[in-house]
Amino acid sequence: MKFLGELDPASLSRTQRCNRRLSDPSRLQAIRDTGLMDTPQEEAFDRLARLAAQLLNVPLTIMSLVDANRQFFKADFGLPSPFRETRTLPIDASLCRYTLEGESIISSNAPADPFLKLHPSTGPWGIVALIVLPLINPDGHVLGTFCCIQPSVREWSQQDLTVMKELTASIMTEVNLRNQIRKLKAEQNMRDTFVAALTHDLRTPLTASKLSVQLLGRRHADVPGVQASVSRVTASLDRAEQMIQNLLDASRIQAGKPMALEMSDCDLHAVTAQTLDELSAVYPERFVLTAEGDFKLRADVLGLRRIVENLASNAAKYGAPGTPIEVRLDRGETQVMLQVRNQGTPIAAEELQSIFEPFHRTRSATESASKGWGLGLALVRGLAESHGGKATVTSCAEKGTCFTITLPLDASAGRRLSA
Structure with missing residues (x-):
């Protein structure tokens, strides 16, 4: 660059x-990471350029x-031709x-400034008074600038400088939020790939072990104790396989799928009764099922079992010991309702907001002897929600x-409509 x-x-x-x-290289990579180079104008940035022009x-x-x-x-307000069309300026x-x-x-007066008066673009651009603020990302790299230009001498007030600084900060907030979203999406894709690979690699040896x-x-059915041992090992392998499925499903939920x-x-009453009967082997005399009427519906049977099993077993593990767990079914004209109620220490109000989030565990769950992934x-x-419910x-x-x-x-009707 040759100065005059x-x-x-x-x-x-x-x-x-x-x-x-x-x-x-690090600064250039930071610019590429914004995804903004050579992209069309966007209202999110043009709005701030217009606002700066109006306020100043x-x-x-x-x-x-x-x-x-x-x-x-x-982004710009008032950019003249041909720059408005080309949207670029050679670096020199x-x-x-x-x-x-x-x-x-x-x-306030570029032609009188010892540095600016020698820059060859000052005259052709009609630059007299100007404010040029760097756009600095969280890593300290300057990505570019936000500037305002006045073709006449002007003493900038402190208010003028404050407005430009605040609008520059707003630009960087937008840029940084976009970068965070991009990183989160990349992390999500990487996590999904990792979970898929992990579960595939784990299921193969589990299936081989079970067989x-x-x-x-x-082969050794006549040996005493063999069948009991086989049943225990098979049950443990089934549990490990279910944990893998839970991890896959949680990954889908986090991805919004x-x-x-x-x-x-199927019959929700029959599914609920059978699931509670099986859980009673672990938690005897805890569950009280109340249901009157017809509970036939179209749904995923395994999904219904998992809902009942999770809610009922949680109630047994974290509710007051020895107290009954009330399971109630009700039916309306277009929907059915399942309620699972237990007594004991209530869940804190602040935890109720995030209790359904993956990997979240309440304070009582964390402090209990029962371990889990949340x-x-x-x-x-x-x-x-996949059934169209809540x-x-x-x-x-x-x-x-x-x-x-x-x-x-x-539930299949709602899935067809949302597909």
């Missing part, structure tokens, strides 16, 4: 420092990105490149803790 004269030592030092920053009463405001070769105008003609060390350029154990059981369901005609209630909500919870000392699941009579 010899710079003073301070100005020369500034240009040299900024020139070194121009091709910094200036004819030209520009938001730019500055890479190693050019200055790209992402860029004044904004001299903010890359994080220093602003502020002048081997069952084969040994058949509906859970996979196999719809069929996936059960997330799966309950995911299954309910899951809610209330908790207080007087009435206990009550989880309520509402499901449509024909």
Whole structure:
């Protein structure tokens, strides 16, 4: 970049420092990470450019990105032709490149400024008074600038500077939020890939182990104790396989995807009764089922079992020991309702807001002897919502803790409409 004269030592030092920053690989990568270079204008940024022009009463405001070769105008108010059409400026003609060390350029009279008067773009652009503020990301890299230009001498007030600084901060808030969303999406994709690979790799040896154990059981069926051992090992392998499925389902829930369901005609009363009967082997004389009427619906039977099993076993594990757990079924014209209520220490109000989130565990669950991943209630909500229903919870000392699941009579109809 050739100036129209010899710079003073301070100005020369500034240009040299900024020139070194121009091709910094980390800075250039930070610009690429924004995804803003060579993209169309966006109202989110143009709005701030218009606002700056209105508040400061200036004819030209520009938001730019500055890479190693050019200055790209992402947003503007009053940008003249041909720049409004090309939206770029060769780097040798860029004044904004001299903010890359994080220093602003502020002048009330550029033709009288010892540095600015020698820059070849000052005259052709009609730059007299200007405020140029660097756009600095959280890692300290200067991505570009936000500037306002006045074609006449103007003493900038403190209010003018404050407005520009606040609007610059707003631009960076938008840029940083977009970067965070991009990173979260990348992390989510990586997590989904990892979970899929992990579960695939785990299921293969589990299946092989289960087949081997069952084969040994058949070969040595006459040996005392073999069948009992086979049953224990098989049950443990089944539990491990269910944990893998829970992890897969939780990953789908976090990604906002509906859970996979196999719809069929079934009876919620029969499914609930059978599930509670099986749980009674572990928690004897705890469950009291109340149901009157017809509870036939179209739903995923395994999903219904998982809902009942998670809610009932949680109530048994974390409710007051020895107290009855009330399980109630009700039916309306278009939906059925399942309620599971237990007595005991109520769930804190602040925890009720996040109790259905994956990997969340309440304080009582964390302090109890029962260990878990905090996936059960997330799966309950995911299954309910995948059926087109919902899951809610209330908790207080007087009435206990009550989880309520509402499901449509024909969940497949809702899934067809949302597909």
